[in-house]
Amino acid sequence: MDVDYSLYLVTDRSLLPGKPYLESLEDTAALPSVTVVQLREKHADTAEFLRIAQETKALTDKYNVPLIINDRVDIACAVKARGVHLGQSDLPIAVARTLLPAGTIIGISCNSVEEVRRARDAGADYVGLGAVWDTQTKTLTNPPVGVRGLGAMLHELDGTNVRAVAIGGIKSSNLARLLRGAVSETNHRLDGVAVVSDIVASLDPGSAARRLRTIFDASKKIDIPTSFASSQEEILDGALALSDAIRKSRPIVHQITNVVVANQSANMTLALGASPIMATAPEEMSDLSKISGALLVNIGTLVNSTLDGMLKGGFFANSFKKPVVLDPVGLGASSFRKGSLHKLLDTWQPTVIKGNAGELAALVNSQEATGRGVDSVGGFMNPAEVVRAMANKERCVIVLSGKTDYVSDGHRVVAIDNGHPLLGAITGSGCMLGSCIAAFCAAANASAIDEQNPSQLTRGGDFLAAAVGGILTLTVASELAAKRDDVHGMGTFLPALIDEVSNLRPEVIRQFAKVTRLE
Numbered sequence: 315m316d317v318d319y320s321l322y323l324v325t326d327r328s329l330l331p332g333k334p335y336l337e338s339l340e341d342t343a344a345l346p347s348v349t350v351v352q353l354r355e356k357h358a359d360t361a362e363f364l365r366i367a368q369e370t371k372a373l374t375d376k377y378n379v380p381l382i383i384n385d386r387v388d389i390a391c392a393v394k395a396r397g398v399h400l401g402q403s404d405l406p407i408a409v410a411r412t413l414l415p416a417g418t419i420i421g422i423s424c425n426s427v428e429e430v431r432r433a434r435d436a437g438a439d440y441v442g443l444g445a446v447w448d449t450q451t452k453t454l455t456n457p458p459v460g461v462r463g464l465g466a467m468l469h470e471l472d473g474t475n476v477r478a479v480a481i482g483g484i485k486s487s488n489l490a491r492l493l494r495g496a497v498s499e500t501n502h503r504l505d506g507v508a509v510v511s512d513i514v515a516s517l518d519p520g521s522a523a524r525r526l527r528t529i530f531d532a533s534k535k536i537d538i539p540t541s542f543a544s545s546q547e548e549i550l551d552g553a554l555a556l557s558d559a560i561r562k563s564r565p566i567v568h569q570i571t572n573v574v575v576a577n578q579s580a581n582m583t584l585a586l587g588a589s590p591i592m593a594t595a596p597e598e599m600s601d602l603s604k605i606s607g608a609l610l611v612n613i614g615t616l617v618n619s620t621l622d623g624m625l626k627g628g629f630f631a632n633s634f635k636k637p638v639v640l641d642p643v644g645l646g647a648s649s650f651r652k653g654s655l656h657k658l659l660d661t662w663q664p665t666v667i668k669g670n671a672g673e674l675a676a677l678v679n680s681q682e683a684t685g686r687g688v689d690s691v692g693g694f695m696n697p698a699e700v701v702r703a704m705a706n707k708e709r710c711v712i713v714l715s716g717k718t719d720y721v722s723d724g725h726r727v728v729a730i731d732n733g734h735p736l737l738g739a740i741t742g743s744g745c746m747l748g749s750c751i752a753a754f755c756a757a758a759n760a761s762a763i764d765e766q767n768p769s770q771l772t773r774g775g776d777f778l779a780a781a782v783g784g785i786l787t788l789t790v791a792s793e794l795a796a797k798r799d800d801v802h803g804m805g806t807f808l809p810a811l812i813d814e815v816s817n818l819r820p821e822v823i824r825q826f827a828k829v830t831r832l833e
């Protein structure tokens with residue numbers, strides 16, 4: 315019979331919170347939450363390992379849960395375990411197969427795409443992918459692969475029967491983010507998640523396991539809805555409806571942004587009809603996530619203390635189902651920015667990533683465009699394809715700003731041809747665009763029906779239409795501002811732009827909008 319890898323418990327007696335080992339294991343195995351148990355004994359000698367394996371086998375048999383033994387092929391044979399889990403420096407899979415009874419499952423830990431390929435070719439039944447995050451239960455010999463590193467590993471298993479579980483630092487608090495991000499571009503998903511301390515160290519391991527299993531099962535039920543607006547007219551209608559919704563509901567838009575634009579972004583948010591709060595302290599992120607409608611994270615003048623706030627801010631926004639807009643300002647300029655951005659993306663799921671060509675090229679390691687500090691030089695040959703592919707990889711809406719703006723959610727691709735060269739001339743128009751998109755995302759999220767799915771990281775809503783609404787508001791207003799008699803150049807343009815946004819009505823946006831649905 316096939317093994318169900320959904321919730322794969324790895325034991326660790328050193329983490330038990332004072333409860334006897336078998337009692338704690340029975341608390342979880344008795345419930346249908348845990349689907350596989352791996353016995354991991356790093357310090358036991360052979361006799362002790364055998365004794366514990368026999369006791370564990372008796373218990374897992376009682377509840378019909380398959381038992382997998384870590385490392386020790388001999389112990390797996392002795393207790394007739396369902397499988398064995400090998401490390402990269404343990405017996406090779408082919409050798410282990412000759413020693414084990416036919417049909418025994420062999421799994422192996424993999425930390426790279428190359429290791430997954432070798433495991434697949436060597437006939438592994440499943441692979442343990444990770445460590446996803448740093449973990450206290452094991453000293454890592456390789457750096458964590460991160461949530462976004464898992465997609466390429468899963469891709470290697472396309473068309474095979476090799477199952478995949480992720481391992482390393484997985485808890486109920488980060489599981490939804492993991493499941494959202496750990497998908498290959500071909501939509502290959504994890505078959506399960508391996509958990510240690512979140513269950514073993516819990517005083518109520520049964521409830522901890524149930525929580526994890528509920529999130530895992532719920533994640534199978536969501537994907538990007540295909541029922542969203544399809545034609546460019548419908549997308550425009552959706553965007554304009556959100557413009558009205560912002561003025562009616564005045565959402566709080568929490569912004570962790572750079573010191574260059576904080577004031578103009580706050581005023582831009584007010585002009586849209588929303589309410590800004592510019593706050594960076596990690597200590598207040600949980601409280602602010604509860605009251606705000608959306609979060610903007612802009613790394614323009616990143617320092618370590620705000621990075622901590624950004625890590626926590628996005629994490630709580632995901633937990634409270636508030637959309638997060640990420641602006642990777644000047645990403646290519648330094649390795650500090652790149653390293654920090656990867657930390658952010660491994661900790662939380664953005665709803666929209668918005669950048670200019672240089673910034674998005676830095677995110678996908680493309681040479682087609684480069685950054686000159688915070689500005690962009692060059693552009694993509696096929697911008698529509700870039701945003702569509704990135705949206706699929708990052709599992710969110712992607713906005714590529716420039717003379718023409720491109721937006722995609724991985725299914726739909728839209729180009730917007732509004733704007734004025736003065737937007738490109740002043741500093742911070744991209745940053746203000748991020749604030750506009752965040753306000754529109756807040757309105758989209760608030761108007762969605764919350765499906766109460768614990769694996770969802772927002773309530774839902776058409777965030778592509780939200781991005782289109784944010785872009786149109788700024789760019790149409792820029793065209794109107796540039797025409798004014800009192801605008802003579804960059805200095806007079808910025809206040810006029812804020813005036814025009816505050817006076818802008820949906821009918822006027824409709825009149826000027828140049829939105830094209832490309833795919």
Ligand SMILES: Nc1ncnc2c1ncn2[C@@H]1O[C@H](COP(=O)(O)OP(=O)(O)OP(=O)(O)O)[C@@H](O)[C@H]1O
Nearest residue numbers: 670715716717733734735737738741742743744745
């Ligand atoms: N030459 C232009 N013509 C029309 N619109 C423009 C032009 N340059 C920029 N824009 C508009 O300005 C907005 C900001 O995009 P841009 O690519 O300039 O951001 P950015 O480079 O991140 O800006 P910054 O770093 O100054 O914040 C977009 O909506 C874009 O359409």
Ligand SMILES: Cc1ncsc1CCO
Nearest residue numbers: 572574614615643688742
């Ligand atoms: C000029 C500048 N430097 C860091 S952030 C910023 C604002 C435009 O992105």
